[in-house]
Structures are given as structure tokens and as C-alpha cells.
Amino acid sequence: MKRSLLVGLLLLGVILLSSCGLRTESNNYYYSPSWIRAGAIIYIGQTSNVNKDILGSQVSSSYTEWVKTIYPAGTGESSVLWDATGAPPYAMTASPVTDYVAYGDDLRSGLYRKVVVRNIASGTHTGLELTELAFNPGVKSFDWSNDGTKLVYCTTAEVRTVDIDGGNDTLVTAESNLEFVAWKYGARIAFIRTSGSDKLLSVIYSSGSGRVDLLASASVDLPQISSANTNEVFGINGGNLAKVDVSAGTPATTTVKASFTGVLPRLSPDAANVTYSKSSETSGIYSLAVATGTETNVK
The missing domain is CATH 2.120.10.30 (TolB, C-terminal domain)
Structure with missing residues (x-):
């Protein structure tokens, strides 16, 4: 009886410690860029959240997907145009x-x-x-x-x-x-x-x-x-x-x-630049100048 009680108390302690030590790890991913007529890049973003206990084990996870625009210089990022969670806009x-x-x-x-x-x-x-x-x-x-x-x-x-x-x-x-x-x-x-x-x-x-x-x-x-x-x-x-x-x-x-190594390269409205993600990376938006071949990491 005493042994069962001790085991129960130990398990309760582990549960309490795990819940008290719960932490969230968040990562952002950016991909599938294209151009809009104003010269900005439209792209998909994803925020992934993983909840872990004090021992580092995953307890739960969630994600959201959204669409924004940004200029090739990395400036002028818009607010979220629409929530694309579970229904990413392909191509x-x-x-x-x-x-x-x-x-x-x-x-x-x-x-x-x-x-x-x-x-x-x-x-x-x-x-x-x-x-x-x-x-x-x-x-x-x-x-x-x-x-x-x-x-x-x-x-x-x-x-x-x-x-x-x-x-x-x-x-x-x-x-x-x-x-x-x-x-x-x-x-x-x-x-x-x-x-x-x-x-x-x-x-x-x-x-x-x-x-x-x-x-x-x-x-x-x-x-x-x-x-x-x-x-x-x-x-x-x-x-x-x-x-x-x-x-x-x-x-x-x-x-x-x-x-x-770009994926689905898209030519800009003025034909001066190409935007793409890379097949070797899970996240990243790039722009390349057609005249010089110079590559820029946009986001």
C-alpha cells in the first residue's frame, strides 16, 4: 500500500514538473514566391509551434499558414492578406x-x-x-x-x-x-x-x-x-x-x-529580376538580377 502511494506521488510529481516546465518553440518558414504587378513579391509564410515538456519531449504542435507581400529589398512587408492554414495557394x-x-x-x-x-x-x-x-x-x-x-x-x-x-x-x-x-x-x-x-x-x-x-x-x-x-x-x-x-x-x-537551384522561378513584371525558393532549403525567398546574376536573400 505504501509502495503504491509512493509511486503515485512520484508520477504526480513528474506530471506537475512537466506541466510547469512546458515551453514552446516557434519557427517561421517562407516559400513559394511570385510577383504582383506593383513589383512586390507575394509569398506563403508558415509559423510552426511545438510545445515540449521539461524533459524535451514533444507534447503538442500547431501551425498557421498565411500570405503576405514584401519588396525585393526586404522592405514594405504587408500585413497578412489571408489565412491559408491547411489550404496553401499553389503556384x-x-x-x-x-x-x-x-x-x-x-x-x-x-x-x-x-x-x-x-x-x-x-x-x-x-x-x-x-x-x-x-x-x-x-x-x-x-x-x-x-x-x-x-x-x-x-x-x-x-x-x-x-x-x-x-x-x-x-x-x-x-x-x-x-x-x-x-x-x-x-x-x-x-x-x-x-x-x-x-x-x-x-x-x-x-x-x-x-x-x-x-x-x-x-x-x-x-x-x-x-x-x-x-x-x-x-x-x-x-x-x-x-x-x-x-x-x-x-x-x-x-x-x-x-x-x-531555384524552385519555380518567376520573372518580375519589368523582366529585371527572378524570384524563387531553393530546392536545398526548407525556408527562404530569393531575388536574382537578370543583368548581373547577383542573388539577394529577400527573407
Whole structure:
């Protein structure tokens, strides 16, 4: 009896000590940057909290996700635009002419079942606040049109355009093994399809005319069309950040940054900088000057 009482008192003491010594460890993570038309970077942040007892064992944990903007110099960080806990906005891309951002939602087996269009204007919002475009079975990639009234998207088999209200869903071209699309600037859509181990870049007008196909050696993956010269397309080639002039007689890539480890690099509205996170890091937002190759840690 006395022994049982002693054991009970010891256990109670451990519990009391553990609760009294409870401490919280917090970490912040920043990732998935893109650009908005004002020249700021929009990104996802996550705050992770882990509660540990006096012995260092984890008792509980929680996290929040949110979206903010910040300028490339690391200044002018906004307040939280919206709470994204449990529903991170995948592959954010902002309209080139309005204060809207589009992002993927409900990701399943590499396909987005929804593309969300959200108003991120500062101050009082007017017009459309938020809309969701549903796709079955889903889309691989998407981007804005050059006038901000449409989205271009690709499934694994088609490149299509659609009004941001869901109307006028129109086929541009039927392909196979499609992976990525971009537009936003100029009159042509850039898209990537695979053939074996090759990533092949093509550009085409939204009408389906004027198609140009590039060889694998001249192609760039994850393409971004330059606003400064809409014949120039930036992306990844052979592990390097590169660009290619698709109007050249014999298109060839020019290296912007060798041994590039950025994830989903996004070209700025003035085509002067690229923003990205790194595949080797769990947190971090970077900006790279196209003219010099100089990299800056934004956050």
C-alpha cells in the first residue's frame, strides 16, 4: 500500500514538473514566391509551434499558414492578406494589369482540381472578390492572359483558355504529355511537353496559329515570357537559369545563372529580376538580377 502511494506521488510529481516546465518553440518558414504587378513579391509564410515538456519531449504542435507581400529589398512587408492554414495557394501567379492573384487548390495526383482567383488590392475592394474555377480531373499548370481577362491552362492533353468567370473555355491546341504553360505578356502562349527525357518548348497564339516548336537543346522548362521583349522566354535548361529568343533564325539558350537551384522561378513584371525558393532549403525567398546574376536573400 505504501509502495503504491509512493509511486503515485512520484508520477504526480513528474506530471506537475512537466506541466510547469512546458515551453514552446516557434519557427517561421517562407516559400513559394511570385510577383504582383506593383513589383512586390507575394509569398506563403508558415509559423510552426511545438510545445515540449521539461524533459524535451514533444507534447503538442500547431501551425498557421498565411500570405503576405514584401519588396525585393526586404522592405514594405504587408500585413497578412489571408489565412491559408491547411489550404496553401499553389503556384501563385498575379494578373499583369489588375490586383488579382490566381492559385491552385485541391491538389490531387499532381493535378489542381480548382484554380482560385482572389482580389488582393489594398484598401476597399471593388468588383470580383473571389471566384473558383473547377476542373475535372484537374489541370497541370495555369497563367494569366496578357490583358488579365482570361487564364490559360493545360491538362496533360490540351492547352486551353478560359475567362476568369469560367466562360468561353476554348481549345488552343491538343497535345500529349503537357506539363506547363505561361502567357501574361505578349500575344503568344508558351507551353512545355515531354518526349522521353526531353522537355520541349513551344509558343503559339491563343487562336492556335503561329506555332513555333523548339529543339530540346534550345528549350527552357518552367517558361516565363519577358515583358521587355516578348520573344524572350526565361526558364531552366540543363540545370541553369537561361533565356531563349524564340524569334531567332536558330534559337539557342543564353545562360543567366549557372547551376541554378531555384524552385519555380518567376520573372518580375519589368523582366529585371527572378524570384524563387531553393530546392536545398526548407525556408527562404530569393531575388536574382537578370543583368548581373547577383542573388539577394529577400527573407
